[in-house]
Amino acid sequence: MDFHILFQQLVNGLTLGSVYGLIAVGYTMVYGIIGMINFAHGDIYMISAYLAAIFMALLFSFGLDSVPLVIVCTLMITMAITAVYGWSIEHVAYRPLRNSTRLAPLISAIGVSLILQNYAQISQGAGTQSVPTLIEGALRFGDDNAFFQITYMQMMIIAVSAVSMGALTFLIQRTAYGRKCRATQQDRTMASILGINTDFTISSVFVIGAIMAAIAGMLVTLTYGSFDFYVGFIVGIKAFTAAVLGGIGSLPGAMLGGLILGLSESLFSGFINTDYKDVFAFSILVLVMIFKPSGLLGKPLVEKV
């Protein structure tokens, strides 16, 4: 076995998995709190990629020439605007349907997804957009014939994801805000009787999901440098798969699901076949669904006392 390939694919998988995890958080938290699959979440990610590219170009053209500063400012702006998208979509497309059938918000979400894709296509053009590479270079391990490397960009993705996930976990598990979210998730009526503005809590969860997607969008745009109006679809499906794999509704589940999906995809492409990596990823999903329908860390749907 070629260990350098193994290590390389582990690094790649970890990077990919971190991105899936960041996006999966949005699916899992929204599902957890109102029981709907936000099919437009992948397109929120797509929007954030455009925003990142636009604001990076703008900041450079304003004469800002420090790369770290541009990256940090772009990230902040992208997170803020994407958060507004998340908040608005919930208000306009989902909240009015809160008390209707379960299917209605789902269909509304598909509508929002189409609207966002077409909006990006019309306003930014259908072609592939690209941004220049800002961070180059890598750490290499091994000799010239057998080496593996971690690019600085990959390090940044892994580090930023780990910090974001850590911060989010702390927020949900250890703060009053997190308790309000978990209470709203478990029993919305009782939570509001205790004085929680559950509508606000629900909106805030959409905002958090959008912010995490924006972080992913920005990082991926910086790494791969190209995207189009359709990237949200496939990345969204993958992240959704990760959320289901880990147990939809479970925050650590989304992170674990993302990592498993990313690692299995890259190991499969490294050692077996690149063309069928998606088949492999979805096969894992099917297997988990057969043997543990609630996902790896998910709770069974009904938890009676």
Added chain:
Amino acid sequence: MSNLFEVRNLDVCYGPVQALRDVNVEIKKGEIVTLIGANGAGKSTLLMSLFGQPKPKNGSIRFKGEELTRLATHQVGNLGIALVPEGRRVFSSMTIEENLMMGGAGCTADKDDPVLAHVYELFPRLKERQHQRAGTLSGGEQQMLAIGRALMSRPDLLLLDEPSLGLAPLVIKKIFETLEMIAKEGTTIFLVEQNANYALKFADRGYVLVNGNIKLTGSGDELLADPEVRKAYLGGH
């Protein structure tokens, strides 16, 4: 003295089904008032309608002079009314401590909140298990938790919906003893019960709800002695 809480001509419907008809209740500060009634009489409906779940069709509900029917559920929850709901509704996957902190004003009580220490004093059992998940508690312990959670906001009015339901006589006794202590601290209590014997002995005054309508009202002792009440709710002895 003006009323802390009053319900006037209240009608509540679930779609076409009318659950409460022209209900009037008033409670003064410091009183212990009970409402007894059979299954399906509309007791829980009355308590939940205070919080707009469901919104009343007609009538008014006033607390400290404020009209509750105009408020959103969470606004009522922040006025100084706390509910121990039917079925306890504790947050089963959260710890006992977290459940209690949820009950604090604005749901932001922290671990050193003096009210938390006081609740642990009332229910030492909860303190022993503070880091355990609420879902692992026995029924009686969950009831204590639901009461403790409601007390965390130092409510002016404590509403209880059948706290004795499904509990062993010894546990019921313990819970009523604690309610006595809470009442002595000056909390106004509105207790909904099917267990008329306990409830009427405990309360200053009572109402009898039959099919969504108040049929009888009087002091606890009067109602205990009333032949109709004895026949319907006390097994007719």
